[in-house]
Amino acid sequence: MKEMPNARVKVFVMWTPIMPNDTRNAAVAGSAYLPDPRAEHYWDLWNFTSKLLTQQLKYPPEEFA
Structure with missing residues (x-):
């Protein structure tokens, strides 16, 4: 984010x-x-959050961490 200080983003x-x-x-x-x-x-x-994202993205929970 330092490289784009004026970018209109929210993290x-x-x-x-x-x-x-x-x-x-x-x-x-x-x-x-x-x-x-x-x-x-x-x-x-x-x-x-991680449970929801792993379900929605169909990503193995053990690899999400």
């Missing part, structure tokens, strides 16, 4: 607990890697 970053250390606090810390105001960060405790 939704979904943080989900895939690995044992994946916590809401880790997601908050990780959001520092994409501080752009066009990015919105969300914590998905129940993996709703």
Whole structure:
């Protein structure tokens, strides 16, 4: 996003607990890697987003992480 600062885009970053250390606090810390105001960060405790996307995209869940 740094390369296109004027691009009219919106990025939704979904943080989900895939690995044992994946916590809401880790997601908050990780959001520092994409501080752009066009990015919105969300914590998905129940993996709703990844489950929905793997179903809709017919993508194996174990490869989505």
